[in-house]
Amino acid sequence: MTAPFRSVLIANRGEIAARILRTVQAMGMRGIVVFHAIDRNTPAVLLADAAVEIDGPTPVAAYLDGPQIIARAKAAGAEAIHPGYGFLSENAGFARAVAAAGMAFVGPTPEAIELMGDKARARDFVAERGFPVAPSAIEDDDPATFVARARAVGAPLLIKPSAGGGGKGMRIVRDLALLEDEIARARSEGERYFGDGRLYAERYVEQPRHIEVQVLGDAQGNVVHLFERECSIQRRFQKVIEESPSPALTPEERDAICEIAAGIARSVAYRNAGTVEFIYGQGAVYFLEMNTRLQVEHPVTEAVTGRDLVADQLRIAAGQPLGFAQDDLAITGHAIELRLYAEDPARDFAPTTGPVLAFRPAPGVRTDAGIVAGGQISAAFDPMLAKIVVHGADRADTIARADAALAQTVLLGCVTNNAFLRRLLADPDFRAGQFHTGTIAEKPELLPDPPLTDAARARILGASALSLRAVRDAADAVPPLHAAIGTWRNL
Amino acid sequence: MKHIFTIDGERADAWLSGHKGSYRLLYDGGACAVALTPAATGDGAALLHIEGQSVSVVLAVAGDQVWVHIDGAAHAVILHDPVRFLGAGDDAAASGTIRAPMPGTVIAVATEPGAQVQAGDTLMVIESMKLETAIKAPRDGVVATVTFAAGQSFDRDAVLVTLEGED
Numbered sequence: 001m002t003a004p005f006r007s008v009l010i011a012n013r014g015e016i017a018a019r020i021l022r023t024v025q026a027m028g029m030r031g032i033v034v035f036h037a038i039d040r041n042t043p044a045v046l047l048a049d050a051a052v053e054i055d056g057p058t059p060v061a062a063y064l065d066g067p068q069i070i071a072r073a074k075a076a077g078a079e080a081i082h083p084g085y086g087f088l089s090e091n092a093g094f095a096r097a098v099a100a101a102g103m104a105f106v107g108p109t110p111e112a113i114e115l116m117g118d119k120a121r122a123r124d125f126v127a128e129r130g131f132p133v134a135p136s137a138i139e140d141d142d143p144a145t146f147v148a149r150a151r152a153v154g155a156p157l158l159i160k161p162s163a164g165g166g167g168k169g170m171r172i173v174r175d176l177a178l179l180e181d182e183i184a185r186a187r188s189e190g191e192r193y194f195g196d197g198r199l200y201a202e203r204y205v206e207q208p209r210h211i212e213v214q215v216l217g218d219a220q221g222n223v224v225h226l227f228e229r230e231c232s233i234q235r236r237f238q239k240v241i242e243e244s245p246s247p248a249l250t251p252e253e254r255d256a257i258c259e260i261a262a263g264i265a266r267s268v269a270y271r272n273a274g275t276v277e278f279i280y281g282q283g284a285v286y287f288l289e290m291n292t293r294l295q296v297e298h299p300v301t302e303a304v305t306g307r308d309l310v311a312d313q314l315r316i317a318a319g320q321p322l323g324f325a326q327d328d329l330a331i332t333g334h335a336i337e338l339r340l341y342a343e344d345p346a347r348d349f350a351p352t353t354g355p356v357l358a359f360r361p362a363p364g365v366r367t368d369a370g371i372v373a374g375g376q377i378s379a380a381f382d383p384m385l386a387k388i389v390v391h392g393a394d395r396a397d398t399i400a401r402a403d404a405a406l407a408q409t410v411l412l413g414c415v416t417n418n419a420f421l422r423r424l425l426a427d428p429d430f431r432a433g434q435f436h437t438g439t440i441a442e443k444p445e446l447l448p449d450p451p452l453t454d455a456a457r458a459r460i461l462g463a464s465a466l467s468l469r470a471v472r473d474a475a476d477a478v479p480p481l482h483a484a485i486g487t488w489r490n491l
Numbered sequence: 492m493k494h495i496f497t498i499d500g501e502r503a504d505a506w507l508s509g510h511k512g513s514y515r516l517l518y519d520g521g522a523c524a525v526a527l528t529p530a531a532t533g534d535g536a537a538l539l540h541i542e543g544q545s546v547s548v549v550l551a552v553a554g555d556q557v558w559v560h561i562d563g564a565a566h567a568v569i570l571h572d573p574v575r576f577l578g579a580g581d582d583a584a585a586s587g588t589i590r591a592p593m594p595g596t597v598i599a600v601a602t603e604p605g606a607q608v609q610a611g612d613t614l615m616v617i618e619s620m621k622l623e624t625a626i627k628a629p630r631d632g633v634v635a636t637v638t639f640a641a642g643q644s645f646d647r648d649a650v651l652v653t654l655e656g657e658d
Contacts, residue, residue, distance in 0.1 A: 058596075236622070342620070343620075347592070350592055350593050350619075350622075350624075351593050351594075351595070351619040351620035351622055352593065353593075353594045353647070355553065357535075357551035357553060357558055358534070358535050358549055358551045358558070358560075360534075360549070379593070379594040379595045379596070379619045379620055379644070380596075380620075381620065381621070382620050382621045383620040383621075383622075406563070407563030407564075408563070410549045410560045410565070411565060412535070412549065412550075412551040412558035412559075412560060412565055413551060413553070413558060415567060416565070418564065418565065419564045419565075422563070422564075449499060449564075451501075452498065452499075452501075454520035454521075455542070456561075456562065457498065457503055457518070457520065458516065458518055458520060458521070458523060458541065458542075459539060459541055459546060459548075459561055459562070460498050460559050460561060460566050460568060461496060461498070461503055461505040461516060461518055461568070462516045462523075462525040462527075462539060462541050463527065463537075463539045463548045463550060463557075463559050463561060464496065464498075464550075464557040464559055464568040464570070465494070465496075465505060465506070465507045465514075465516060465525075466507070466514065466525060466526070466527040466539075467527065467537075467550045467552055467557055468552060468555070468557060468570060469507060469509075469514075470527065470529075471552050
């Protein structure tokens with residue numbers, strides 16, 4: 001099969017830019033990346049066929065500057081732009097501008113992005129077509145009417161700002177007597193965070209699980225699902241561990257939820273890769289939202305289905321058909337993705353930064369990384385450094401492999417959540433598949449590192465004291481020893 | 492001479508005594524012979540010989556800080572200057588020096604020099620790695636200095652705000 005394009009520009013950074021680049025180059029295409037100066041020493045920039053510098057008032061602003069990126073793509077001769085996730089990936093205006101500039105946007109149509117990007121509109125669209133949504137109330141003009149509508153939805157109730165995201169301003173109301181007070185507080189937070197006090201209320205599912213289904217659609221109208229991912233292990237509404245398949249679903253429930261997702265994708269004539277997200281709990285499943293992009297956790301789906309989703313995206317963007325049908329897809333084994341974050345779990349997951357003094361991924365394990373040794377971890381972007389993706393015969397085998405991979409992943413120079421991830425994997429509830437989106441918050445005992453044993457402290461002290469001594473001895477040594485000292489200087 | 496280290500923020504005292512090319516590690520829990528054999532790869536990998544065992548480690552040194560990957564986990568070890576370490580009984584809440592808990596950027600400043608504040612008042616909102624954090628007054632007082640303006644970046648432990656007087 002011929003490559004769908006001659007060259008593709010990747011309008012993103014970090015691990016996803018490097019991951020997309022690998023597929024672009026493996027398919028025989030020229031891979032071009034844009035980068036802000038702060039990212040000069042990152043895998044995507046180091047491995048790209050061409051790297052084009054972009055600038056802006058802040059590093060984030062540079063990656064959000066659609067016109068600048070389109071101009072760079074044109075100048076570099078790119079035939080397509082892959083936006084990755086975040087940044088410009090769900091920006092309908094950017095998708096239109098890419099097409100207007102004569103290039104292919106590797107993503108869905110602007111219309112699909114707009115429809116699904118408006119959560120209230122998407123929810124109504126889905127509900128009108130008979131798919132399950134949680135009972136809800138939307139505030140339009142009259143606050144008093146909203147209170148009545150919210151009361152009618154019943155407790156427990158989740159109130160959130162209409163304009164919101166990232167969990168800001170969200171409140172759970174279990175006692176309807178407190179409804180008006182909680183609405184006032186949520187409105188105040190909405191105004192403060194988003195400059196918009198309008199609210200949205202929906203039935204709250206206690207101990208909810210977050211389950212999502214990967215879908216693919218092509219320009220010929222073919223739509224398939226690639227089964228589900230479970231993404232319930234979260235801290236601060238951000239996912240930490242994802243897996244496929246979900247340990248929560250029966251085969252019948254899996255069939256049902258995947259069919260709903262594919263049906264929603266068909267109903268919007270969805271093209272390219274997307275994800276339909278659901279809240280699952282107490283035997284019910286409700287549509288949450290559809291993400292019109294490649295997701296961070298797509299590798300677990302790739303692991304269990306054997307597909308390269310970026311390759312599929314590129315072919316679809318070039319107008320080629322999927323080339324396979326639903327019956328050609330099956331789940332093989334189990335996969336887990338671990339997000340390695342620059343953060344300190346013991347300090348309430350506070351971000352950490354620092355130089356990457358050493359980085360060595362676990363051998364034989366897929367690690368999608370956005371860092372290299374010699375690089376720098378900056379506070380300008382989100383704290384995800386790498387994704388460790390393990391595939392095993394079954395869930396227990398995969399958990400064992402995941403723990404081993406974490407133990408073998410070396411990252412020195414910055415505090416990470418590596419040890420916390422290992423404690424999560426060892427947690428009996430996690431191993432039993434009994435968890436929900438609030439599980440990390442309910443287990444504060446997992447956050448701090450346990451005290452070191454005397455033997456462990458002696459080992460760490462011995463290694464540290466000797467390496468400091470070696471560095472100082474080397475600094476004091478005379479020139480003929482330089483060759484031997486070189487090794488020690490690296491310690 | 493005893494050295495003061497911290498391992499992952501916890502104090503640990505130790506020192507090496509050398510004799511004819513080999514070392515003994517003396518620490519609070521005891522003493523033992525130690526040696527380190529760096530791998531030929533020159534990438535920080537080494538074998539630590541301790542208590543009759545050889546253990547794989549990966550090491551990186553940056554100034555007085557050592558990062559150690561051992562037994563499947565990474566540890567940050569800092570060698571402290573004892574005079575400064577033992578003299579640094581600085582309690583931020585008492586002194587009124589409010590330092591950055593992490594590197595980041597100022598999103599909003601909610602106070603100004605001369606303002607009277609109460610414990611718990613938000614003085615500043617910062618962002619680091621897309622996480623917003625409110626910097627709050629540790630005690631009642633009057634704001635003496637506000638070091639950064641909205642949009643400016645700072646490193647961890649940078650002084651963000653000071654309150655007048657020492658409690």
